[in-house]
Amino acid sequence: MRRVAVTGLGVIAPGGSSVEPFWDGLVAGQANSAEATALPGSGLRVAEITDNAFLNALPVKAAALDRNAQLAVQAAGEALAMAGISAETVDPQRVAVVIGNGGAGLTTLDEQFKRLYGDQQTRLHPLAVSKSMSSSAASWVSIAYGLRGPTFVIASACASGSHAIGIAADLVRGGIADVAVAGGAEAPLGAGTIRAWQSMRILAPDLCRPFAKSRGGLLLAEGAGMLVIEAEGHAKARGARKLAEVAGFSSSADARDMFDPSEDGMAFVMRDALARAGLSPADIGYINAHGTGTQANDAVETRAVKRVFGKDSAPPMSSTKSVTGHSLGAAGGIEAVATVLAMTRGLLPPTANYDEADPECDLDYVPNVAREARAGAAVSNSFAFGGLNASLVFTA
Amino acid sequence: MSDVSQRLMQLLEKQTGKSFADLDPATEFEAMGIDSFDFIELLFLIEDEFGVEIDYRANDVASRLKRVGDVVAIVEERVAAKDEGMMMGALPAAAS
Numbered sequence: 001m002r003r004v005a006v007t008g009l010g011v012i013a014p015g016g017s018s019v020e021p022f023w024d025g026l027v028a029g030q031a032n033s034a035e036a037t038a039l040p041g042s043g044l045r046v047a048e049i050t051d052n053a054f055l056n057a058l059p060v061k062a063a064a065l066d067r068n069a070q071l072a073v074q075a076a077g078e079a080l081a082m083a084g085i086s087a088e089t090v091d092p093q094r095v096a097v098v099i100g101n102g103g104a105g106l107t108t109l110d111e112q113f114k115r116l117y118g119d120q121q122t123r124l125h126p127l128a129v130s131k132s133m134s135s136s137a138a139s140w141v142s143i144a145y146g147l148r149g150p151t152f153v154i155a156s157a158c159a160s161g162s163h164a165i166g167i168a169a170d171l172v173r174g175g176i177a178d179v180a181v182a183g184g185a186e187a188p189l190g191a192g193t194i195r196a197w198q199s200m201r202i203l204a205p206d207l208c209r210p211f212a213k214s215r216g217g218l219l220l221a222e223g224a225g226m227l228v229i230e231a232e233g234h235a236k237a238r239g240a241r242k243l244a245e246v247a248g249f250s251s252s253a254d255a256r257d258m259f260d261p262s263e264d265g266m267a268f269v270m271r272d273a274l275a276r277a278g279l280s281p282a283d284i285g286y287i288n289a290h291g292t293g294t295q296a297n298d299a300v301e302t303r304a305v306k307r308v309f310g311k312d313s314a315p316p317m318s319s320t321k322s323v324t325g326h327s328l329g330a331a332g333g334i335e336a337v338a339t340v341l342a343m344t345r346g347l348l349p350p351t352a353n354y355d356e357a358d359p360e361c362d363l364d365y366v367p368n369v370a371r372e373a374r375a376g377a378a379v380s381n382s383f384a385f386g387g388l389n390a391s392l393v394f395t396a
Numbered sequence: 397m398s399d400v401s402q403r404l405m406q407l408l409e410k411q412t413g414k415s416f417a418d419l420d421p422a423t424e425f426e427a428m429g430i431d432s433f434d435f436i437e438l439l440f441l442i443e444d445e446f447g448v449e450i451d452y453r454a455n456d457v458a459s460r461l462k463r464v465g466d467v468v469a470i471v472e473e474r475v476a477a478k479d480e481g482m483m484m485g486a487l488p489a490a491a492s
Contacts, residue, residue, distance in 0.1 A: 199436075
């Protein structure tokens with residue numbers, strides 16, 4: 001089996017439209033939260049990407065893409081450029097594209113349904129189908145950069161981005177592809193999608209406060225995060241810089257409940273991913289938590305981490321969703337980028353907005369202030385509605 | 397039994413398929429086998445049935461509605477506020 005190196009990172013998230021400003025925002029614990037543009041006067045807060053200058057610089061015509069695919073193409077472009085991968089520098093037939101999406105084309109569906117039902121129009125936009133089909137983002141990344149390997153979307157709700165990276169790593173490990181651009185994207189901030197989330201009554205009223213006693217729910221967000229991963233020998237042969245290694249991945253289903261997270265399921269994927277990486281819990285220097293800021297997730301994730309790592313020997317764990325909000329299918333991709341950066345920069349991003357300790361959440365969450373630490377290996381967790389779990393292990 | 401609690405019982409029976417003839421205000425939803433997401437669905441049905449909004453956040457421990465009586469009280473209060481608003485010619489409360 002081949003080893004899988006990470007050679008490129010790309011991200012677009014609230015507060016940071018590329019890797020450097022994104023990282024600066026994480027390290028500063030600068031939380032993003034504002035009233036949803038799609039619902040003025042509603043008081044509903046989300047985390048939006050406010051700098052849309054990237055749309056003018058996309059290699060494809062932005063208007064032909066749903067926002068979900070626009071974000072995917074932007075983040076993939078940055079990751080490919082960092083890795084030095086293009087259709088000219090490597091055999092494009094050997095480059096896979098695996099994108100995680102929770103929903104897809106949500107913005108397009110929202111606009112088109114408004115025309116149909118709200119405005120009583122009978123004609124819909126001719127690109128409504130190509131913009132809203134589930135696989136659209138993967139197709140657009142392949143078209144934008146001329147990549148011709150296995151290309152598809154993975155949907156596992158809030159674990160989609162992590163599943164995409166894990167499955168793409170398996171494609172590279174197994175020799176199906178030499179390189180992959182993999183991660184997640186999501187653009188769920190249209191009126192319909194926000195209202196649907198509101199109806200579950202789990203949206204934070206102001207800020208996302210993971211693991212704090214005051215946590216009031218999740219903050220819906222948009223974004224995309226991508227890695228370029230490749231066979232280690234392939235990276236070496238072309239003199240690429242290895243940023244990290246995708247050492248382990250595990251996924252599982254709880255087979256139990258759509259909403260209620262399972263400590264067993266979470267503990268299983270962390271243990272299994274460590275075993276696949278050939279590591280023990282003591283090797284892990286940092287955990288990027290799923291940490292949504294809901295009552296249930298944060299307490300259950302804490303218990304699962306204690307079960308795997310031990311209460312007193314658990315590594316520092318932070319939730320970068322406190323800064324970026326929860327971008328659903330994109331989250332695993334964005335947090336993989338954050339996890340790799342934490343390792344390469346020797347700095348653990350904090351859990352922002354942490355104001356009051358909760359006896360149910362009694363681990364070290366790197367509260368509010370970034371911390372210098374050399375993590376030789378790190379875990380990134382994603383746990384989705386529907387009881388779908390994913391855990392990735394990265395090594396330096 | 398007030399009009400509100402009677403209509404609420406009918407909604408509960410319709411949603412759960414169970415008969416709740418012996419319910420009293422102190423009965424806890426959990427004891428009735430209604431989990432947190434059944435409960436959120438129930439609130440949605442109640443809001444539609446009574447044309448009111450119930451400000452309830454699942455993550456806010458302080459806003460937990462545990463017993464049948466808690467929900468009856470809040471619905472009665474919202475219905476009264478709505479009727480009063482209508483009598484005064486005010487618009488219904490804006491969506492939150």
